[in-house]
Amino acid sequence: MIKNKKILIVGAGGFIGGHLVKRLLDDGNYIVATDIKPREYWFQEFEKAENHFSMDMKDIGNCRKVAKNIDYVFNMACNMGGMGFIENNKAECMQSVLINTNLLISCKETSVERYFFSSSACAYNKTKQQNVFIEGLRETDAYPADPEDGYGWEKLFSERMCRHFMEDYGLQVRVARYHNIYGPFGTYDGGREKAPAALCRKIIKAKKNNKNEIEVWGDGMQTRTFLYVDDCIEGTLRLFESDYSEPVNIGSDEQVSINQMIEIIEGISGVKKLNRIYQLDKPKGVRGRSSNNDLVKKILNWSYKIKLREGLKKTYNWISSEINNQGSNLSRFTKS
Numbered sequence: 001m002i003k004n005k006k007i008l009i010v011g012a013g014g015f016i017g018g019h020l021v022k023r024l025l026d027d028g029n030y031i032v033a034t035d036i037k038p039r040e041y042w043f044q045e046f047e048k049a050e051n052h053f054s055m056d057m058k059d060i061g062n063c064r065k066v067a068k069n070i071d072y073v074f075n076m077a078c079n080m081g082g083m084g085f086i087e088n089n090k091a092e093c094m095q096s097v098l099i100n101t102n103l104l105i106s107c108k109e110t111s112v113e114r115y116f117f118s119s120s121a122c123a124y125n126k127t128k129q130q131n132v133f134i135e136g137l138r139e140t141d142a143y144p145a146d147p148e149d150g151y152g153w154e155k156l157f158s159e160r161m162c163r164h165f166m167e168d169y170g171l172q173v174r175v176a177r178y179h180n181i182y183g184p185f186g187t188y189d190g191g192r193e194k195a196p197a198a199l200c201r202k203i204i205k206a207k208k209n210n211k212n213e214i215e216v217w218g219d220g221m222q223t224r225t226f227l228y229v230d231d232c233i234e235g236t237l238r239l240f241e242s243d244y245s246e247p248v249n250i251g252s253d254e255q256v257s258i259n260q261m262i263e264i265i266e267g268i269s270g271v272k273k274l275n276r277i278y279q280l281d282k283p284k285g286v287r288g289r290s291s292n293n294d295l296v297k298k299i300l301n302w303s304y305k306i307k308l309r310e311g312l313k314k315t316y317n318w319i320s321s322e323i324n325n326q327g328s329n330l331s332r333f334t335k336s
């Protein structure tokens with residue numbers, strides 16, 4: 001367990017970053033939390049952390065300011081979202097390269113002991129994801145390089161930048177490739193939401209408005225593995241403390257189609273089967289993507305615990321309470 005450390009978490013106002021702040025505070029660390037988002041847009045805020053709102057880490061001056069006297073750095077920051085966002089904002093996504101680059105330079109200049117980079121399954125070669133049911137992607141499947149355009153290229157490039165900072169300057173780096181992380185305090189509307197939250201929202205709204213149909217992007221046969229955020233945090237921290245410095249998948253092995261996930265969410269909500277309106281012109285991403293977890297099991301002796309149904313139930317309940325509280329908008333912000 002990481003304890004009594006001074007830790008910089010960049011992207012602390014975002015979804016995974018917020019959960020990480022909570023866990024590392026609970027474990028007894030001093031947290032410096034930064035995010036480009038203004039205070040009112042942070043997904044979670046913790047009073048015990050040293051919070052820096054509206055701080056753009058693409059600016060190296062900001063990186064240098066907060067990296068001083070820090071033991072560990074977690075870079076959880078990037079301009080991202082589900083397929084609806086990353087397919088239409090490639091230039092925005094690629095600019096996150098500045099965050100990672102400037103942070104690495106600042107860490108090299110100070111006494112930072114260890115650096116974490118949150119990479120993504122979007123770094124994998126697209127040609128290996130063209131079928132609905134595929135073998136889980138192994139870490140070696142990122143090469144030869146042909147990642148998701150924009151967002152995936154930035155992740156793959158930044159992974160390599162981390163590796164070279166370790167080789168050339170001796171900075172200890174750890175890199176996770178996340179496979180579609182979902183859970184409470186994630187985006188569920190507005191255009192950046194990923195499929196689990198989007199489909200929960202659509203089913204909650206259909207139920208609320210007595211509608212018997214939902215819109216689904218694509219034909220619903222696309223497959224993915226989704227990982228609940230608590231498992232993501234646990235895997236991340238274990239990887240961080242390990243001595244493995246190459247990229248590692250952090251994902252589940254419950255491969256489902258989007259149609260299967262909709263059935264699970266319908267079961268949670270108790271609605272009758274809704275008519276699916278398949279929108280074939282919407283962003284679809286790769287046809288099939290799932291995580292092979294042999295490496296993470298081998299090096300960390302760890303596997304995810306929360307099954308998809310259980311995680312979706314927690315997510316559904318949180319989104320449902322958010323939607324019911326709309327207007328007050330307070331339940332997004334936990335202060336502790």
Ligand code: GDD
Binds near residue numbers: 084120195199
């Ligand atoms: N977002 C969304 N909203 N997706 C939908 C919807 C909907 O209402 N209906 C169906 N889908 C389908 C998409 O068309 C896609 O085929 C699949 O659900 C998964 O979509 P996302 O969850 O948006 O993205 P992804 O799995 O392709 O990629 C996400 O995860 C990667 C890591 O595994 C993105 O968030 C990437 O940024 C991330 O790197």
